[in-house]
Amino acid sequence: MSFSPIVKELVEALKALPGVGRKSAQRMAFHLLERDREGARRLAAGLQSAVEKVGHCQRCRMLTEETICGICRSPARDPRLVCVVETPADVLAIEDSGAYGGQYFVLMGHLSPLDGIGPDELGLDVLDTRLAAGEIDELILATGTTVEGDATAELIGELAAAHGVAASRIAHGVPIGGDLEYVDAGTLSRALTGRLRLAGRPAGVEDA
């Protein structure tokens, strides 16, 4: 197509965004240039500033431009309870639930030997030091439900055990509001093996 070079370059650059193909990138470029140049300027400045200044929290590895992030600094959060997640988006999802008052440790990925991602790339040396220092009472492992996520959780669980720190895995099962018939087989299988005994009932095999 006969776009001018600068418009073409902008469309190409927009395609770097996840989930944005050629058509969406064109629509975005036209929208910004036609109707929202102020927004385009703000986005350019925001990107520039974030790329230059945002790094990782030295304590929990969350994305932040500060040395220690807001959650790690907050006196309202329990520093002895640490939830281990794979990505900053996971932190966000848990924060949105409003159900957690501890701190986090963000791995920025999961074990993936083929991609050269081992314990050190996930910052497990940092976590090890914190566990050894006796700073943490419990680790909640909220890594993904993939094979890699499970393997990562297992390794961190061993690390915790070596330091005598309790570790737990978040529960996996049928989502609240979910109809059994629409739940996939893997989730149902986890929901069955992870079943909890009801108080006052006899048998049960919750530690299956």
Place this chain on the structure above:
Amino acid sequence: MSFSPIVKELVEALKALPGVGRKSAQRMAFHLLERDREGARRLAAGLQSAVEKVGHCQRCRMLTEETICGICRSPARDPRLVCVVETPADVLAIEDSGAYGGQYFVLMGHLSPLDGIGPDELGLDVLDTRLAAGEIDELILATGTTVEGDATAELIGELAAAHGVAASRIAHGVPIGGDLEYVDAGTLSRALTGRLRLAGRPAGVEDA
């Protein structure tokens, strides 16, 4: 949520993109900062440069950083055939079809008196001058199929008639490959009133 100010600002800025909500904006910000800082830098530069340099072609109003755009300058295009469209994206769609060898005139919108968009905002003064100069043999009106698009096409048709220039409206009807049962009522109605007589057949009412 407890994002750091710069990350929060980047997420907000990304929400300026059409079709991008809070969740997508967060995902984009994380992706750029975690995995594609080079892409983020390129996008920042692309936006900066486009906002500073891209304006409109003085002949056809297409988005371009040049005084006259590539299509208007191209000796391969017929300058006496001009297709009138509402947006740069429309130019793109027609170019992608490979079925057109003329030039364009981009209105950058359609008549919308309530939004203060009248003939001058659509550049019809520029088009009028070109029609008066006898530069154009035929105008193809490819404005939208909305009420406003139809009104805009009608007004430009009158302009063309006043200068004795032929004007036509692109055909609207059943899409190629489209099943009749899935075509909406409005399109079917246009397909029926716009029907064309087959060569060699008797009657027919193609000018209904």
